Amino acid sequence: MTPNTGTQASPSQTLSRGIRALEILADAAEPLTIAELADAMGVHRSVAYRILRTLEDHSLLVRDDGGRVQPGPGLAVLARGVARNLQTAALPELTQLANTLAMSAFIAVWDREDCVTLVTVDPRHTGPAVVQHPGSRHPVSAGAPGIAIQSAHSEQDWHRLVPGIPYRPEAAEARRLGFAASHDEVIPGVSSLAVPVRVPGGRPAALAVVYIRAAQDPDEVAAALVAAGKRIEAQLG
């Protein structure tokens, strides 16, 4: 496999535009009119109209009462298969962590220069939970999950895989300790701990908890994280 290392520019203009439409819709807080969306895409309105109808046929977007468009349930169906093994293996561990540690726990996967949160579990006590929404992106160079993902690679491998993103010195330390920590990086006042999770056929991921003020000993939390990560990896091995 990988017989040739060549690369050519990505065509498929219509497909690319359709995806851009979905990306714009996902980022938009409110439903958009077709004209607004066409303007945001930089295409003619009739082009956007045809693309949107195809997306609507697949339930990837739905129309408002006023004709405005917003993301549709089909997207949830498509996203169901994202790292399915990892999600099913991690969910019990996440709830266990969240409830025993009284912290929000989540799984994030590496995606180019970002890491994407997949599953989140908040502790059972309703209160000022540190919400980490599924589907949110953060730069891999910020936050404990990113450091943990970097720590799954050596510095040389990292530079070879992702040129342009520096290898944080904290990753080397996390590589030694087995877990990563960050404070006030993504959200001021919020700290997080993370461990790398390696799944055989998939992208590197991280298991993490976020908290405002530590109610537990950080070392104990880290130990619980490491143990949970090992259990997840064992289940997927």
Add this chain to the structure above:
Amino acid sequence: MTPNTGTQASPSQTLSRGIRALEILADAAEPLTIAELADAMGVHRSVAYRILRTLEDHSLLVRDDGGRVQPGPGLAVLARGVARNLQTAALPELTQLANTLAMSAFIAVWDREDCVTLVTVDPRHTGPAVVQHPGSRHPVSAGAPGIAIQSAHSEQDWHRLVPGIPYRPEAAEARRLGFAASHDEVIPGVSSLAVPVRVPGGRPAALAVVYIRAAQDPDEVAAALVAAGKRIEAQLG
């Protein structure tokens, strides 16, 4: 708006094929080779190859070590915006329901002849939880959520909106009671209760709990569901 009621066939062949590829991938339990996927799509391999590269550029699919393709993190990012208001409003209520009732709670939205589960919360006690995975589809004619969604419409409106799907008599009863119940419909041995949720600018949805054996009085559970549904609607009103 809606000046003309005409409809024309949906073009955008490439976009449609790309979405079909994602649908096939989401349904597949394991990563597929490009050749397998091209065969499943019924297109030439080079066509599939070009489409897949575009999808990969947007992180909607990722490649295995062996070159096989599987759903990518970008799908989770796109799905983040699906019924965002409803999800954020429902999540606290779901956790509250799951923990006080010791039942799995979830939100489902109506999509043509199916209803799609969006958010699920399992009770805190790890055990034989009745998992209802996000992104799963069920026919709207089966299960309490479907009945609840039907009960949000009168029988005439339902036949006008979705010709071809019968209006279940249970929906009329649910319309009267304010909640719907089903037993052994989707999964044998599993029962569910659901209430309809109406969100101003969105599709009809349902708030539901599933359980194996009722530990609580069903009427009390239904009352809690109704109250939670009203709170969600009030927050979105």
Add this chain to the structure above:
DNA sequence: ACGGTGTGTTCGATTATAGAACACGCGGAG
């Protein structure tokens, strides 16, 4: 060594697509 399978690239004929132009409905301003 040899076929079988799979990936990645190139290229000309064909076809889907782009984008302008138009029809229609609505709502506010003069």
Add this chain to the structure above:
DNA sequence: CTCCGCGTGTTCTATAATCGAACACACCGT
């Protein structure tokens, strides 16, 4: 009441993106 702006939905033709065959290369088991 009419005009005008805004928005949706449809039709049409030149054009450009796409299709699909053919090829090169790599790997694996026999």
